[in-house]
Amino acid sequence: MRRSSSLVAFLLVVFYLFLAGVFLPGEATAAGPEEQETADPWLTDEAAAVLYRPVDTRKDDLGPETRTIRVLVHYGRTEFFVANGRPFGVECESFIEYEKFVNRSIRKRKPKISITFIPVRFEDLIPYLLEGKGDVAAGLITVTEEREQKVAFTEPYVENVSEVLVAHAGARIPKSLEELSGRTVHVLRGSSFSHHLHLLNERLAASHRSPVNIVEMPASTNADDILEMVNAGIFELTFVDDFVAELWQHVLPDITVVKEVMLHKGGTIAWAVRKDNPEFQKSLNAFVDYGKRHLKKKIAEVTKRYFKDVKLLKNPLQQELFGRVKELSPHFKTAGSNNKFDWLMVMAQGYQESELNQNRKSPRGALGVMQLLPSTAKSIGFSDIRTARNNIAAGVAYLDWIRKNYFNEPDIPAEARVDFSLAAYNAGPLRIQSLRHEAKKRGLNPNLWFNNVERVVLDKIGEEPVRYVSNINRYYIAYRMSHEIEKGKEHSQ
Template identity: 40%
Template structure:
């Protein structure tokens, strides 16, 4: 997964939900992102990683665990890894001797393959520990927080489920590469003549995206971990969490490491025990991201919808002029500024599209006075069009992906994509 996929994951549904963060949340610069294609392959254990002063965390984009806001990376996994980085650097005074954790965003189904291939050192996601997976990798887990995998339905659907047996013959749409597939396949052994029709989602869709699809009536049934389902049920009014329909009960989740990295496993387990359920830090972090729904609900509020309505016609106007997708543009603007024309970044980026005045003045953009809302949207759209045409108008790049390349380049720079 490269920067295109990062942006696919963030922009698919950013128009429905906010990525605003809680007070005192850690943020890191966008430069801590390492696309997998520039990540050297190696399988070192902790001592050699310390010599490199670099640990690569494989992460999955998510509105709670790992996301980008205003050019910064945040989330529960980022917070946990930040604390782990501090523990690794305890007692080290010189900045150039400290170990840094960088982030390699990939799709969920690629976590273990990339780990085994040496493209990362920790698969830092909430991965359910299963027999099949433990044959491939080891896990660092505190084994204190148990997870139930629950059936989730659309409460307005005509489908009636009174027991797991009622899933027979029905289509269940689930996260690609997830343990839900393994556990649904085990259920299918119970009724082989009328199996559950397991549909794996496209690789860039998260469980959150799938629940949104369920909420909108696009699909009827999915399976999700209980803590995620219970959080999202607070802001998605049409989803029904079936606590009585459990696909797998009392499972454990953990971060994955290679089997030939015992030092890293031991060190991570020591750290995990400091942030596990029941510890002060562990409870604070979990509740900050999964115990409340305010940050998820922001874009569903009348105020946020009014922001969208207020600006959408201008985005349509300039998207049409430059033959771009206005929804992707407005999603980019929301990620950049929260649709706030008055925002000025520490680097001097201005307005709703967070454009530098020097970029707006460049001959390839040439739009004056970007402190004016319409000019800002015009300049940002024209710059996006320039990026797409100049750098990514290549027949070998799928038309769909050309725009995602441009979106990624808008933040990271075309040389880094």
């Protein structure tokens, strides 16, 4: 497989370390992250500049008067994110290196060019670029004919991209696309993977074979989520781009990348610029070429300085937990009904808190399934939370109390109220409420958690509350799908 080897290797190593949560400053707690003792020498003041919304519109090409290059980035924990005031991610590290590269030819006493990152939704990358709200779009973008009609792409830094099968290590591994007949595959809704699987089903039908059961995940889910659920054994099979699969197999121990089972092959990944910016395109192409020869040392530095243990998603459906689920389900159903929560959602929270273990006790004295402090329980009318029934009732009542007292504004959608309440259960309602105000100042939507307030929480508090809400939503998906399967079995009997 031919690729721009050294640059790609650098990007892949950085990417894989970010998937593992490596560059995060450490486990955050409700009391907030500790201050960092030393600054990361990779990050200059100029490189650390982040704008949370485009503030000007211009379409100038790279030239002698250029002082700032605005990089439109897709906000996510792989491509780009901000933690404790510092930007991280594969595209961030790439353009920090580019900043050094582009400034090499500028004399010492002349003003340097600085990089400014502008995080946007993936679907806004190219439209904002064309509108002049940024100078380059960077989001691990696949080059397609449709996109090439709108923008100019740099030389690819990942070539010959294939859509490959990824399976749970304990699953029966198909050896060909035809052996997917009758199997269930989870993929992103509206993705190229889904499109190619439907084409496969047409071929299977022509040969009188059973179709693939294609399960398209909600738009709020991403490939990272699905891969983690495959690793946990919640799902068995999915498809992702091969270079992403290569990264994840170093991070997730229980996935198997089946390279010989490909839905599509021959794709490329590149950065996008406007067609009337040839000098900028030429500069980026030179950087891609430079990367082939000069980034091997940086790979070693990244690996040595940042490698840490991986935090893994667990499987809430594993066999040894079935007894707990069966025993506790009635309590979650009652508590959910009494407080107007989906009982599967609060059971997912219980799994995140304690793995549904009533005997769990935290160092701070939090008890039981919902890991609630006795003092907190008493403040809302529960004097004894030593039984699973009372513990669950108190925990869900407290979650409802948070929702009613802090996140009950009419402008907050119902689902977002649940997300905010979960975050506040973990990090404290006053902290989350104050960061909603901060999100508004940054041009983000203070009434939405995902891709909005969660960005600021990651920046100001750390990973813990963000991962807490994310994990609960993933466990909820697992419980919901399992529950629907069981209901289907009951109806068929």
